[in-house]
Amino acid sequence: MSIAPRKPPLQLALRLKRALGGKTGWNGLAAQIAFAAILAWIAYEIVANARTNLETQHIASGFGFLNYNAGFDVNLSLIAYNNSDTYWRVFFVGLLNTILVSVIGIVFATVIGFTVALCRLSPNWLLSRIGGIYVEIIRNLPVLFQILFWYLAVLAALPAPRQSISIFSTFFLNNRGLIVPQPVSEPGLYPFLAALTVGIVAALGLRHHARRALFERGQMIRVWPYVLGCLVGLPLVSMLMFGWPLKFELPQLKGFNFAGGARIIPEFVALTVALSTYTGAFIAEIVRAGVMSVHKGQMEAGSSLGLSRAATLRLIVVPQAMRVIVPPLTSQYLNLTKNSSLAVAIGYPDLVSVFAGTAVSQTGQAIEIIAMTMGVYLLLSLTTSALMSVYGWRINRSMAA
Amino acid sequence: MTDISASSFVRQDLVAERAAPAKTTGFIGFLRTRLLNSPGNILLTILGLLLAWYIVVPALKFLLVDAVWSGKDRTACLVEKAGHEVGACWPYIQAKLTQLIYGFYPEAQRWRVNLTYGLGAALLLPLLLPRLPAKGLNSGLFFFAFPAVAFFLLHGGGIAGFGVSWTAGLLQLFEQSIGGAGDLLVNLSKSSAIAPLLWVLGKVLVLVGLLIHWLIFPLTWLRDQLQLSALPVWGDFLVTAVIVSAVLFVLGGGMRTGRRALIGSLLTFAGIAAGIKLMGLDRGGFPIVDTRLWGGLLVTLVIAITGIVASMPIGIALALGRRSSIPLIRIFSIAFIEFWRGVPLITVLFFATYMLPLFVPGNFAVDGLLRALIGVAIFTGAYMAEVIRGGLAAVARGQAEAASALGLSWWKTTSLIVLPQALRYVIPGIVNSFISLFKDTSLVSIVALFDLLGSLRASFSDPNWSTPTTAFTGFAFAGMIYFVFCFGMSRYSLFVENRLNAHRRH
Numbered sequence: 081m082s083i084a085p086r087k088p089p090l091q092l093a094l095r096l097k098r099a100l101g102g103k104t105g106w107n108g109l110a111a112q113i114a115f116a117a118i119l120a121w122i123a124y125e126i127v128a129n130a131r132t133n134l135e136t137q138h139i140a141s142g143f144g145f146l147n148y149n150a151g152f153d154v155n156l157s158l159i160a161y162n163n164s165d166t167y168w169r170v171f172f173v174g175l176l177n178t179i180l181v182s183v184i185g186i187v188f189a190t191v192i193g194f195t196v197a198l199c200r201l202s203p204n205w206l207l208s209r210i211g212g213i214y215v216e217i218i219r220n221l222p223v224l225f226q227i228l229f230w231y232l233a234v235l236a237a238l239p240a241p242r243q244s245i246s247i248f249s250t251f252f253l254n255n256r257g258l259i260v261p262q263p264v265s266e267p268g269l270y271p272f273l274a275a276l277t278v279g280i281v282a283a284l285g286l287r288h289h290a291r292r293a294l295f296e297r298g299q300m301i302r303v304w305p306y307v308l309g310c311l312v313g314l315p316l317v318s319m320l321m322f323g324w325p326l327k328f329e330l331p332q333l334k335g336f337n338f339a340g341g342a343r344i345i346p347e348f349v350a351l352t353v354a355l356s357t358y359t360g361a362f363i364a365e366i367v368r369a370g371v372m373s374v375h376k377g378q379m380e381a382g383s384s385l386g387l388s389r390a391a392t393l394r395l396i397v398v399p400q401a402m403r404v405i406v407p408p409l410t411s412q413y414l415n416l417t418k419n420s421s422l423a424v425a426i427g428y429p430d431l432v433s434v435f436a437g438t439a440v441s442q443t444g445q446a447i448e449i450i451a452m453t454m455g456v457y458l459l460l461s462l463t464t465s466a467l468m469s470v471y472g473w474r475i476n477r478s479m480a481a
Numbered sequence: 482m483t484d485i486s487a488s489s490f491v492r493q494d495l496v497a498e499r500a501a502p503a504k505t506t507g508f509i510g511f512l513r514t515r516l517l518n519s520p521g522n523i524l525l526t527i528l529g530l531l532l533a534w535y536i537v538v539p540a541l542k543f544l545l546v547d548a549v550w551s552g553k554d555r556t557a558c559l560v561e562k563a564g565h566e567v568g569a570c571w572p573y574i575q576a577k578l579t580q581l582i583y584g585f586y587p588e589a590q591r592w593r594v595n596l597t598y599g600l601g602a603a604l605l606l607p608l609l610l611p612r613l614p615a616k617g618l619n620s621g622l623f624f625f626a627f628p629a630v631a632f633f634l635l636h637g638g639g640i641a642g643f644g645v646s647w648t649a650g651l652l653q654l655f656e657q658s659i660g661g662a663g664d665l666l667v668n669l670s671k672s673s674a675i676a677p678l679l680w681v682l683g684k685v686l687v688l689v690g691l692l693i694h695w696l697i698f699p700l701t702w703l704r705d706q707l708q709l710s711a712l713p714v715w716g717d718f719l720v721t722a723v724i725v726s727a728v729l730f731v732l733g734g735g736m737r738t739g740r741r742a743l744i745g746s747l748l749t750f751a752g753i754a755a756g757i758k759l760m761g762l763d764r765g766g767f768p769i770v771d772t773r774l775w776g777g778l779l780v781t782l783v784i785a786i787t788g789i790v791a792s793m794p795i796g797i798a799l800a801l802g803r804r805s806s807i808p809l810i811r812i813f814s815i816a817f818i819e820f821w822r823g824v825p826l827i828t829v830l831f832f833a834t835y836m837l838p839l840f841v842p843g844n845f846a847v848d849g850l851l852r853a854l855i856g857v858a859i860f861t862g863a864y865m866a867e868v869i870r871g872g873l874a875a876v877a878r879g880q881a882e883a884a885s886a887l888g889l890s891w892w893k894t895t896s897l898i899v900l901p902q903a904l905r906y907v908i909p910g911i912v913n914s915f916i917s918l919f920k921d922t923s924l925v926s927i928v929a930l931f932d933l934l935g936s937l938r939a940s941f942s943d944p945n946w947s948t949p950t951t952a953f954t955g956f957a958f959a960g961m962i963y964f965v966f967c968f969g970m971s972r973y974s975l976f977v978e979n980r981l982n983a984h985r986r987h
């Protein structure tokens with residue numbers, strides 16, 4: 081006969097204690113109740129005070145104001161906007177401008193950051209010193225200081241349009257901003273884009289196929305000519321068949337101003353330059369730390385296996401360094417996006433500037449508008465940190481395997 | 482044997498000396514190995530030299546060679562007057578120096594600002610040098626006494642009472658708020674579906690309010706008596722000193738071990754009394770200087786130091802809360818930290834400027850500078866919490882377990898064993914967040930406070946000094962100030978880091 085194991089005692093009281101008060105038991109429960117009471121009291125005070133204050137100031141709370149006419153102009157908008165549009169539209173105009181400056185800033189910051197990091201890692205003494213000085217100077221000055229410096233000192237000192245600084249006669253820099261050639265779409269644009277998309281997809285497919293062949297059967301397939309053909313050849317064929325995809329309209333000086341071309345407002349130029357150089361300095365330090373975190377033995381092991389220096393870097397050093405680089409790099413991207421809110425200091429119409437600035441002073445709906453603005457940034461950073469946890473989890477999994 | 486030796490060859494003459502290997506040490510060697518060792522590197526060196534040439538030379542020319550050093554107004558810095566290309570316009574800085582350092586602080590009262598700067602430096606420097614003793618006393622003075630003294634020095638004004646009055650006032654406010662909430666609920670219950678519940682809750686709150694009222698009655702009575710006496714501040718001070726010292730004596734172990742606590746408390750109160758007497762706080766103190774007159778470096782430093790001092794306790798509390806095993810406190814801490822870390826500082830400052838005044842009672846006007854200070858303190862506190870949490874995680878688990886094996890309570894384990902070690906680990910991290918705090922203080926210029934950057938920007942609009950080089954000169958000067966502070970702090974953080982890791986070096 082078999083002896084059935086005795087069931088563990090139910091211990092209801094203990095489980096209840098755990099569920100209600102955590103590890104500390106009844107004391108924890110008491111602390112929680114006291115804490116909740118204090119929070120409730122503070123919340124009550126805030127709500128009650130806000131109510132009386134709003135009543136005395138005759139401000140109606142609620143989000144109804146979003147459908148009112150804004151009645152002010154915005155000097156840069158990616159979507160159609162005029163001063164009879166609603167505050168909702170203002171919100172989206174500001175949001176898109178924030179995204180615009182963030183994305184462009186992130187691209188430039190990454191380029192600057194990696195370049196400076198390469199300089200700092202270079203065996204050339206002078207170059208690494210120059211990189212080091214750049215990083216030290218930029219990192220030890222406030223970002224708002226730099227934005228104002230570019231806007232109030234550098235861009236304001238530029239000459240009037242007639243004396244513009246010309247770069248290859250295609251870009252013109254003056255105190256009204258940067259004049260660039262404007263791309264105008266031609267009939268060949270859509271076939272070109274389609275061909276490019278097909279090319280990219282096909283190239284990715286080929287790469288996948290080649291890797292599978294290598295990992296599963298040990299076959300080395302040479303795919304790069306085909307990949308190149310997909311990426312360059314297909315768009316080229318489309319261009320031959322349908323003509324140029326884009327035409328660039330060059331700016332020309334006519335009288336006191338430029339005709340043709342697109343004008344990038346100076347606020348945008350100042351903000352992009354300041355944010356990308358500032359964040360670039362931080363990215364440079366992150367990249368340098370990442371590369372230096374790879375042990376020297378890894379490089380030596382690679383060359384003892386007979387790999388070339390480039391192959392060692394590409395296959396051994398960079399993948400390991402990327403694991404260290406990516407999480408802080410993302411947080412720098414997030415910082416750049418958050419710092420773009422300093423646009424309000426120079427009047428670039430980003431979310432904070434037009435929505436939390438102009439709209440608040442016009443409607444007085446401070447609570448709703450600032451809550452919405454904070455919500456946008458909060459959503460962005462929570463999404464990023466969620467993605468980063470997934471990334472960290474995948475890295476951990478691949479390291480464990 | 483013989484034929485081998487006969488056929489062996491012995492060289493008679495010396496081998497010619499080989500040329501010495503290329504030198505890799507000294508200056509020449511350095512040039513050879515680090516700058517010119519390959520064609521690519523030579524190219525890079527030339528590029529670097531060109532870059533340095535085109536940046537360093539114009540910068541030096543602007544700051545020193547072409548600079549104008551003396552003058553009365555803008556004409557001194559114009560090309561026509563100077564007769565050469567004009568660089569930095571230093572007389573402009575001379576003219577605006579007081580504004581950049583003190584703002585519009587009244588000239589007769591500026592010694593108070595200078596005294597505060599001096600006091601701060603005298604307390605901070607010994608705190609930063611690890612070699613000097615009495616760190617506990619020093620940090621106590623810097624983190625608790627200095628902010629209070631600085632407030633009365635810079636802002637001015639006196640006090641009407643002391644501990645007893647303040648506590649009584651605070652508790653009375655609490656009691657009124659509870660009673661008000663109870664009345665509100667009772668009123669609300671007349672027109673609600675869950676009327677009985679609301680009514681009961683309201684009545685309970687009113688009852689609690691009444692209870693508090695009677696509990697604090699001795700305190701309020703004492704306060705009223707003290708306020709009627711001839712010397713309200715000193716009477717109140719004496720009563721507070723006696724009560725606090727007695728409580729500390731009893732808590733410290735009575736006659737057996739409480740003497741230390743008693744002496745410490747009495748000495749502290751003696752120090753406070755000296756401070757009150759010296760600044761004449763019982764007789765109204767110094768003349769009040771409105772914070773709207775403050776400006777320049779003063780505001781920058783006030784915000785930075787307040788942020789540093791206030792963010793430490795907030796950060797420690799939040800970090801402990803985030804590691805707490807009590808679910809509600811943990812969830813609250815996580816939400817609080819993640820919320821403030823997720824939004825840009827400028828929206829926090831907007832929140833503090835536009836929303837905070839709506840959240841406090843209407844008769845309670847919050848000063849503009851104070852609003853910004855609250856915003857900065859909360860924001861930095863959230864970042865500090867994450868830094869300190871890292872330190873708490875770095876303390877080996879066995880430390881806390883050993884402490885509880887010795888029978889120490891959670892509070893004692895935390896304050897005596899875990900926190901001191903954790904804070905030591907994260908000193909570099911704390912200094913780094915101070916650097917970013919110092920840089921972030923410039924943002925208050927957006928919410929209409931005139932810090933260093935705000936004063937600088939305001940000075941640009943002075944027509945007396947508007948020249949083509951004014952802006953560059955101003956930015957060069959302010960940039961040097963910011964750089965010196967931030968660079969100094971970052972070097973200090975490296976120094977401490979090296980010191981802390983001294984045992985790991987070989």
